[in-house]
Amino acid sequence: MKLEVLPKARYHKQLAEVDFYETFFAGCSIWANELEKIVESAQQLASDFGLGAMDALHVAAAISVGADELITTEKPSKPMHRITEIRVISISQ
Numbered sequence: 001m002k003l004e005v006l007p008k009a010r011y012h013k014q015l016a017e018v019d020f021y022e023t024f025f026a027g028c029s030i031w032a033n034e035l036e037k038i039v040e041s042a043q044q045l046a047s048d049f050g051l052g053a054m055d056a057l058h059v060a061a062a063i064s065v066g067a068d069e070l071i072t073t074e075k076p077s078k079p080m081h082r083i084t085e086i087r088v089i090s091i092s093q
Helices: 002-011 015-026 035-049 053-064
Strands: 069-072 087-090
Touching: 002 015, 035 053, 053 069
Parallel strands: 069 087
Antiparallel strands: none
16 A cells, blocks of 8 residues: 555655655554455456456455544445455445
8 A cells, every 4th residue: 555655656756645645554453464365256256357457456355454433535436345254345436
């Protein structure tokens, strides 16, 4: 997750956004670390639900740590919202 959001914010010198992400990640106490298991699960989810690689990895990581829900900026019409193993909530309309 850090890799997806922090580098671009840093590159564009969006300091408020960088600060937000760093504060958010500093407060995280659970991390998805079983990479092999996550990638295997992501491949299956991508095949089952038509997900792109990054979306599948995000969903698989959330499931791997027992998250109740996944909050995303993906619009409700996107394939990520087909997932049945975890509740997916969009903050985009």
